[in-house]
Amino acid sequence: GESVGLHLPTLSVQEGDNSIINCAYSNSASDYFIWYKQESGKGPQFIIDIRSNMDKRQGQRVTVLLNKTVKHLSLQIAATQPGDSAVYFCAETTDSWGKLQFGAGTQVVVTP
Amino acid sequence: DGGITQSPKYLFRKEGQNVTLSCEQNLNHDAMYWYRQDPGQGLRLIYYSQIVNDFQKGDIAEGYSVSREKKESFPLTVTSAQKNPTAFYLCASSSGTGKLAEAFFGQGTRLTVV
Numbered sequence: 001g002e003s004v005g006l007h008l009p010t011l012s013v014q015e016g017d018n019s020i021i022n023c024a025y026s027n028s029a030s031d032y033f034i035w036y037k038q039e040s041g042k043g044p045q046f047i048i049d050i051r052s053n054m055d056k057r058q059g060q061r062v063t064v065l066l067n068k069t070v071k072h073l074s075l076q077i078a079a080t081q082p083g084d085s086a087v088y089f090c091a092e093t094t095d096s097w098g099k100l101q102f103g104a105g106t107q108v109v110v111t112p
Numbered sequence: 113d114g115g116i117t118q119s120p121k122y123l124f125r126k127e128g129q130n131v132t133l134s135c136e137q138n139l140n141h142d143a144m145y146w147y148r149q150d151p152g153q154g155l156r157l158i159y160y161s162q163i164v165n166d167f168q169k170g171d172i173a174e175g176y177s178v179s180r181e182k183k184e185s186f187p188l189t190v191t192s193a194q195k196n197p198t199a200f201y202l203c204a205s206s207s208g209t210g211k212l213a214e215a216f217f218g219q220g221t222r223l224t225v226v
Contacts, residue, residue: 009152034214043118043202043217044155089154099145100215102154
């Protein structure tokens with residue numbers, strides 16, 4: 001079936017550097033995408049979202065880029081901090097109710 | 113504070129035993145979801161409900177059951193038919209109502225079969 005997946009299972013980043021987390025999706029009908037952050041033993045927390053009619057959206061220290069041509073989504077974290085260490089998931093939906101399809105996740109490890 | 117509350121945080125089940133995981137939300141959300149997460153993996157949808165007294169199977173519904181008698185509550189029962197129930201279970205809700213909506217998650221219940 002169609003699915004969302006991530007290219008890199010683990011990303012090691014030095015504190016202060018920028019992080020880029022990638023996500024590939026295969027369902028061309030997906031029209032809403034969300035990035036979640038999950039800390040160990042906790043539920044996912046919303047980071048940022050983007051609709052399919054947009055290419056880029058910025059938040060505080062985070063930017064999401066959407067390339068519909070190649071079905072690729074990325075999350076950029078500026079000036080990565082130790083508190084950014086977590087697993088990051090991309091999720092997609094074609095459903096206005098929010099029924100999400102999740103990728104496997106990327107573990108981000110911030111080193112001093 | 114508005115949010116989603118899952119209980120208990122940790123749950124141990126003996127083989128052959130049914131257990132029920134609680135999920136309550138005070139966000140006035142119409143839609144609620146149950147996901148299962150295995151170590152190092154993403155979230156897989158078990159069941160979801162878009163309105164009271166109605167629910168649908170997700171991708172991995174076998175061995176699970178749910179009810180939605182109240183808008184605020186969406187309990188999940190892990191039955192003895194679930195062959196490998198040890199996992200982290202996450203409940204979520206979203207506002208739905210025909211607009212694209214993020215899902216808000218609870219803090220999860222870690223179920224272990226002993």
